[in-house]
Amino acid sequence: MTEHSDLTLSRPRPQAVGAPRPRPTQLWQLELRGTLARRRALLIKLLFPLVLVIPLVTTGAPPFFAGMLLTVLIAMVGTVGTGVSITRARGSGWLDRLAVLPLPAWRVGLELFFAGWLMDALQATLVLVVIAIAARPDPATLATTWLLALSALAFSGAIGLGIAALTDHPGEAMLYLAVVLAPLLFLSGLFTGVPAEGIRYWVAQVLPFSYLDEGFQLLLGGNPPYGDPWGFLIAALVFMGLSLVATAALGRAVLGRTAS
């Protein structure tokens, strides 16, 4: 099965033998239970974003830098988690098994994605909880930025799934992800800000990371040029929808590719 964790150094820790366990009948349930059963990996996965966010929000780091780092974190969590875990699942033969079941490929793609997204969403939520406690931001901005984070995770997950359709090797997937993510993050204005006009302005409007970056900046006391909670809300919903459609469409490509 896919090991949806960007930290997979720890060995799986099987559950203790005891009372009969709930039986997962859907793929996303099976995947999610598998992730929850790897307790040490799960703990590290959930705690490692806090290692970044706690110093950032408690030491008064400039909002521009803090927003950039947290957005990169969200983008990496979504893409690497999905891309690497799916390529690993192909190598182990798990995708072979799923591919010959009488389940539509789009559904398999969506369920694999959803199980990973839920864990990623939990990570992002913890980050937002720390910000809420430390920075006491405006609740509307907090809520819309949280939705933006979930939507950016879905967008990154779809990118990871797309990469997983191109390669069989987790290491190669990491390389492709860096090649795809770096320009997207640059065009989102993370490193230089978004210009007021021109093509880069318009490109930034169609990338969720630009909205998320501004959301984080607003939460941390910054004053980004285009920060608008209502705009964030619409962007979050649009990107979420687009990501789900892309994920369903990529299901066939991901399952169709066989390990070389």
Add this chain to the structure above:
Amino acid sequence: MARLLSSLSELSLTEPWLVADGLSRRYRNGRGVGPVSLQVRPGEVQALVGPNGSGKTTLLRCLATRTRPGTGTVAWFGQPNREQARSRLAVVFDATAHADELSARQNLAFFGTARKIKPDLWEPALEESGVADVADDPLARLSYGMRRRVLLAEALVGDPPLLFLDEPTLGLDVSGCQWLAEAVRARARMGLATCISTNDTDFVEEVASTVCFLVDGNPVRNSPLGDLLAELGGTREIKLTYRGPSPVAALGRVSGVERAVQAEGGIVILARQRDGLLANILATLGDLDANLVDLTVRDPGLADCFLKLTGRSLHD
């Protein structure tokens, strides 16, 4: 049983359930399989036999809907639609991929639900496969052989009309192989079809009705098992190990010897039974200064048939 009967009632019992016509799948390095044409009918057990790299797994993956053939066609139950076929087949690949942190019961619940198998059939499948006692343990704690049994149980549950098994005896102990052989024979008795890719010829001899020999991706022979074994009437297999220069070429010229090939651990000779055969072989070894270490003579089997037909050992 009710599900089985209802499933079979929708299928033709006279037409083949699996038809491959000119199927070919080649990789960039030229390896692969085909063209192959074969049919599997209800109640048949078709074995694909060949040494490593002969293309049997590639062929099985094409037949089992996992891989699209490069050329040629495959039809399942008279239809070329792979997605439609998947509701009536099950596949065991050589990799033992599971949700390893979860138990056999939990894994079976997922695969059973996905294949629309009634939950009351799950438990008997675990019991028959011999894993019921450990079915609540995480699979990561079980031995490789036990995980293979779980894999097989997940495929056998619900009696799919068409079952594909890739190296099914891998990791199984003697009792596991016996259980599996009986399960495959029981399927055949019920009129269900099975397609097996393996080079375990002992297992094939126990269960197969038809055998397709593959060499370098090409089918050499596809015949009923009985016909293949009958061709070996009066033949003996002599296996010898030696020290010194290889006597394989000289042994091939000994009167009565049909084939002599270098195989893993020694030389395998197929020879017509006749007076003085062993004496001639020993004399040849003596002439070449090859020291005989061990020599066994036995009735030949499918592996010897493969050797006779192809000039190659299954285990070289």
